[in-house]
Amino acid sequence: MTLPTGSGQVQTLLVDALTEVVGPLNVTTAVEQYLTDVTEQPPGAADVVVRPGSADEVRKVLLAAAGAGAPVTPVVAGYNVAGLTIPRRGGIVLDLTRMNRIVEVDEDAMYVVVEPGVTFEQLKRHLDDQHPDLVYSYPFAPPSTSVLANALLDGLNNLSMRHGAMGQWVNGVEAVLADGTVVRTGAGGVVDKWFARAPLPDLTGLFISTQGTTGVVTRAALQLQPRPAARARWFAFADDLDTAYTAMRALARTGSFDDVGLMTWPAAKMLFGATRDLRRADDEPFAFLFLDMTGASDDELAARKDIAQRILDDAGIETVFPVEDLVRAVPRYGPLAELPTTLDFLLDFPGGGLTWVGSYGPGAGWVDGAHKGLGVLEEHGFPPFLVARPMAGGHYFVLRFVACFDKGDVAEVERVRAVMGRLADVVLDQGYVPYKASADAAQRILARAHPGFVELWSRVRGLLDPDGRMNPGRW
Secondary structure, eight states: OOOOTTOHHHHHHHHHHHHHHHOGGGEESOOGGGSOOSSSOOOOOOSEEEOOOSHHHHHHHHHHHHHHTOOEEEESSOOOSSOTTSOSSOSEEEEOTTOOOEEEEETTTTEEEEOTTOBHHHHHHHHHHHOTTEEOOOOSSOTTSBHHHHHHTTOOOTTHHHHOOGGGGEEEEEEEOTTSOEEEOSGGGTSSOOOOSTTSOOGGGGGSSSTTSSOEEEEEEEEOEEOOSEEEEEEEEESSHHHHHHHHHHHHHHTOOSEEEEEEHHHHHHHTTOOSSOOOOTTSOSEEEEEEEEESSHHHHHHHHHHHHHHHHHHTOOEEEEHHHHHHHOGGGGGGSSSSOOOHHHHTOTTEEEEEEEEEEOGGGHHHHHHHHHHHHHHTTOOOOEEEOEEGGGTEEEEEEEEEEETTOHHHHHHHHHHHHHHHHHHHHTTOEESSOOHHHHHHHHHHSOHHHHHHHHHHHHHHOTTOOBSTTOO
């Protein structure tokens, strides 16, 4: 029997059933901390929080949820910028932080199998200590965030320019469907090695960018990369977006560099503690490029430095600093020198609000889209804060527009909601598609999508979650 969400009866039944699965210490009706996040998204509602410790406990939780007709919202760190883990229709918050095991590292096939609670800090420490010849990719995000969640949401990290969005790094998953069925995808669904998704039907894609609506992933096999013998990181300053794009495009197409990231001037102001009424001086660069170079030897690295210098010179970028020199001169740049890191200037903004619209799309629309999006930010009273990079060797680019705000200021929250909606339309107009899409952005995507795409997605969602209980309110 399906019970009305939020009723005392459903809450009592859920608490009793879930306590039998995970024990009383891992079930609580104190749900308040799960109902909001750092974004402008409104608070949610939930009946109970459960913290499973294994895939079998996840299976039993989902069986209990199915029996009660209860919605299920999975969460790990709860730090995202699209409100994706705010429970929207009550029911169960499935806190996966106890599932924090690094299950396997295969040095030969270069992959790691992780559970949802494994953090970037934990994985880096494990690889550095136990498998020093291998590395993963790390974002400009808190080290406490989930490696698996970032991959499932098709996020980007410091090796994404070379290897693509993180969903492409997933060799396969183990997941529990809404009805409690346990599935495995990729090669690991057939043999005992998760070496790739090929040459099988790509069922792994059912769990990428679907935001927990198709099932709960309890482990994933993620590609690792060889640790390079030599590395150099540079900062380069660009006076305008055309110059920056010319350099990024050329650097990406050589195939010689690991990463080229971009942030516009408000990031530097905020790094030094400025929050309001930001102004760019006439002699300050408009954008900062972060260039990461590696080589199998010092000679190879030296050759790549020469290539990089020629490309920057040809683009008209004259100011270049090795990161270590810049950090020695200006210690506040230290967090940018090593990943994973915590960008406190974003997380500690007065009022605690942080949000963005990030998108992937073709390079041909990048400069125009960047100008239009920055204009929308400024029109709404926010500084022109852009984060960008080429992806997958330059096959596509990132446009991400960032806004920090005071969550306690009702008027400012409304301005943020308005600007994020407009930015979602701006990037779609440029042929870009939002990633980690909020519920609002997802609706805008579906409104423009080919009808066959919408029909196929509806069929898939209907098959895997016919009652619409899995992370409801998304897609």
